[in-house]
Structures are given as structure tokens and as C-alpha cells.
Amino acid sequence: MDSSDPGWVDQVREATGGEGVDLIVDQVSGKVASQNLAATKIKGRIVNVGRLGGTMPISISTCMRRAASTISASPSPTRSIEEIREIFGEVRKDIWGAVEQRQLQLPIDKVFAFDDIGKAFEHMEANKHLGKIVVTL
Secondary structure, three states: OOOOOOOHHHHHHHHOOOOOEEEEEEOOOHHHHHHHHHHEEEEEEEEEOOOOOOOOOOOHHHHHHOOOOEEEEOOHHHOOHHHHHHHHHHHHHHHHHHHHOOOOOOOEEEEEEHHHHHHHHHHHHOOOOOOEEEEEO
């Protein structure tokens, strides 16, 4: 789902029969933080791994209505190198086979030539992309 679409939460609710999703991995936060709660099922989980959209204004009342959906953050800069290695080891064990078999692919939003790297950064800072921004030589 595209979280920049104003109706994305309704789309999630419709696709899940009104229940919401079990898990959201949030790399944006900011204005979508509260929407994430609305899109998560009762007792669902939200894992925050980034704040590309800014800080997380979340209402405790909303958390309580969602039956204390679990919200966890992954502050990599505060983790030791051993913890990061362990996390990546678990990720590799869980999904690396699917990556190698090309079952998981990241969407590419836009490709820029290296000479247009300034435009690539402007595009990223506008935070309107859905997927990866690629710069080629």
C-alpha cells in the first residue's frame, strides 16, 4: 500500500476484512505513525526502523483502543556491532533464500544518471518516492 495515498488505511482495512494487518514495518513515521495504528489489527505489531517523515506523534489513547499494539523501534546507531551482526544473521536465515531466488524484490521508484545526483537527492528529500532511488554511472 502507498502510505502517501490518503485512503491507504481504508484500503488495508478493506483488504483484511476490516481487521487490519498483523505487522507494519515503518520506515517513514511522521504523519503516518497514527495511521499505522489504524491499519494494524488489534494486538498487531508495528516495528519502526526509520523516521524519514519526522517524529512519531502517537496518541496513547489510540494505542489503548488498539489493545496495546506492540510498537518497537530499532535504533541501529545505539546497537553494538555484535547485536547488528546477530540481527542480520537472523534476517539472512529467514529471507536470504527468497532474495537469491528473486522472490523478493524492491520496487525502483526512479533511476538517475550519476551526473544528476543532485536531482536524486532532491527527489529523496521530497519524500514522495515509493521504492528505491537508483543512481547509475
